[in-house]
Amino acid sequence: MAGELQQTAQAIGDAYVYVASKLTPTFVSDVVKTLIGSFVGAGLAFYFALRKDDRNTVRDHKAAGNMATLTLAQLANDFLQARTYLVEYQNYFDSLQPHSPLWMKVKALHFTFADVKFDLPSLVFLLEHEDGAAVIEKLITAQMKCHDFFKQLEAHREANWELQVKLSDSDIDPSKGAPIEQLNKVGGFALVAKVESFVGGINDHLQHTEPALRAAAVAMPALMVRIFGDKGTIKVELPTHDELLKKLEIKFPEPIDATRPHR
Numbered sequence: 001m002a003g004e005l006q007q008t009a010q011a012i013g014d015a016y017v018y019v020a021s022k023l024t025p026t027f028v029s030d031v032v033k034t035l036i037g038s039f040v041g042a043g044l045a046f047y048f049a050l051r052k053d054d055r056n057t058v059r060d061h062k063a064a065g066n067m068a069t070l071t072l073a074q075l076a077n078d079f080l081q082a083r084t085y086l087v088e089y090q091n092y093f094d095s096l097q098p099h100s101p102l103w104m105k106v107k108a109l110h111f112t113f114a115d116v117k118f119d120l121p122s123l124v125f126l127l128e129h130e131d132g133a134a135v136i137e138k139l140i141t142a143q144m145k146c147h148d149f150f151k152q153l154e155a156h157r158e159a160n161w162e163l164q165v166k167l168s169d170s171d172i173d174p175s176k177g178a179p180i181e182q183l184n185k186v187g188g189f190a191l192v193a194k195v196e197s198f199v200g201g202i203n204d205h206l207q208h209t210e211p212a213l214r215a216a217a218v219a220m221p222a223l224m225v226r227i228f229g230d231k232g233t234i235k236v237e238l239p240t241h242d243e244l245l246k247k248l249e250i251k252f253p254e255p256i257d258a259t260r261p262h263r
Contacts, residue, residue, distance in 0.1 A: 058228070064122035065224045066234040068139060071116050072220060073236040075146045076213040078113040082153065083206055084244040085109065092252050101183065103195040106202055108160040113150050118143055126223065135223050138216040145212050149205040156198035163187045163195055214238055 089107045093100065118139050126132035170186045184192050221235040239247070 060122075061125045062224075062228045062232065064119065065126070065220070065228070066232075068118050068123055069220050069224065069234045069236055071118055072139065072142060072213070072216055073238075074114045074116050075142060076217060076236070076238050078111070079146050079149060079209060079213060080239065080241075080244055081248065082109065082111045082113070082149075083210065084241055084248060085250055086202065087206060087241070088245065088250050089252060101192075101196075102199050103160070103163070103187075103192055106156060106160075106199045108157045108164075109153055110157060111150070111153060115147075126227075129223065129227055131219070131223055135216075135219045138212070138219050142209075142213050142216040145205065145209040149202070149209055152198055152201045152205065156195065156202060159191065159195045159198060163191055166191070 086106060086109065090105050093105055093107075097104075120136070120140075123136060123139075126136055166187055167183070187195075217236050217238050221233065224233045
């Protein structure tokens with residue numbers, strides 16, 4: 001048995017030597033080059049595919065961030081225009097009728113606003129960066145405040161119209177003067193309280209929503225610049241009250257003091 005194994009091993013060794021003697025150096029070199037070329041080619045293809053995916057991801061993230069900035073600008077534009085009108089009306093009304101009831105100090109306003117929202121899932125990438133979570137929180141706060149403001153305006157307009165109908169049915173014209181007690185009595189406690197609650201909500205927005213919008217308008221573009229650089233990054237500069245006042249050219253007819261003694 002040992003002799004047979006030795007003969008078999010010898011035969012395999014002789015065959016190996018014979019095959020090796022027939023292989024030229026160039027053949028071995030060509031095989032190695034082919035193998036290396038295949039690995040390098042596959043590696044480069046994989047690398048460039050990753051780079052392309054990275055570029056596409058960066059492009060998509062930048063586009064999503066810029067769209068969020070534009071959405072914020074639209075929300076702010078609608079709110080600030082409505083706010084300018086309401087504040088100017090209150091200032092003008094108070095200067096002539098300082099003792100008028102609260103429900104008369106907010107004008108029923110029909111305002112068509114852009115009902116836009118942030119695409120929050122597309123902004124998840126911001127969470128990978130410092131201050132990203134804080135910026136997203138600012139965007140959400142600005143959006144919630146703006147949407148609630150315009151819902152309050154709509155509800156106030158409907159309730160105010162109901163109150164005006166009651167005054168009209170009772171042949172009382174506030175523009176011709178009437179005691180506050182009489183105006184409130186005709187309107188009814190529940191309806192007057194309802195209108196005043198909406199006025200209170202609107203006034204709260206007039207004071208606190210603009211700072212929230214301006215904070216988001218500063219934070220979002222700043223973070224985008226830190227992530228993607230200045231080139232191609234959208235910034236937003238919100239107008240001041242005076243700038244909007246000049247642009248909108250708001251004018252009101254002089255109201256008559258509704259609280260003067262009725263004659």
